[in-house]
Amino acid sequence: MEIPRPSDEVKEFFRSVIPEGPDVVVKPMFGNLGAFVNGNMFAGLFGDDIGVRVLDETRLAELGAIPGTGPFGPAEHAMGGYTSLPRDWRQTPERASEWIAVALEDVSRLPAKQPKPRAPRKKE
Template sequence: MQIPRPSEDVKAFFRAVVPSAPGVEVKPMFGNLGAFVNGNMFAGLFGDDIGVRLLEDQSVAALAAVPGTGPFGPAERPMGGYTALPAAWRESPEQASEWIAVALEQVGRLPVKQPKPRAAKKQA
């Protein structure tokens, strides 16, 4: 599977709509970007698609009802729990910011994710 790369414009847009808040960081992921809070991803890029992770059924249903939303990630294996925001929202960043803030709030309630220990190097 070829992983699509986001355009520089989409990366700049993504960084602009991810809020600066305690525990939030934007990191590169497989040639894309992910936004994390306390080690848990709440938003990300897959090519030019922006996806958010929502934990509450009511929020998932409300976002899914918006025209232009859909699965997030590879078509053959979308990321469970994530919804792609409408591409048209790049023209109205306040809508994207609103849903990214909802994702941050919901995922921010999860326990801090502990980093996995690095695997020991094999001896020759």
């Protein structure tokens, strides 16, 4: 499976709609970007698509009813629990910001992920 890369413009847009906070971190993931709170991803890029993780079922149904939303990730294996935002929301960043804030709020309630220990380096 080939992983699409986001354009610089989309990366810049993504960073601009991610709220700042002491527990919010944006970092590279497989050539894309992910936004994390307490180690849990709440928003990410897959190519030029922005996906959010909305846990509240009512809000998730509301988001899913908006034209242009859909599965997030590879077509053959979409990421469960994530919904892609309409691409035309780049013209109205407040719409994207609103749903990213919902995802941040939902995911921030999850228990913090503990970092996995690094595997020891092999001696050569």
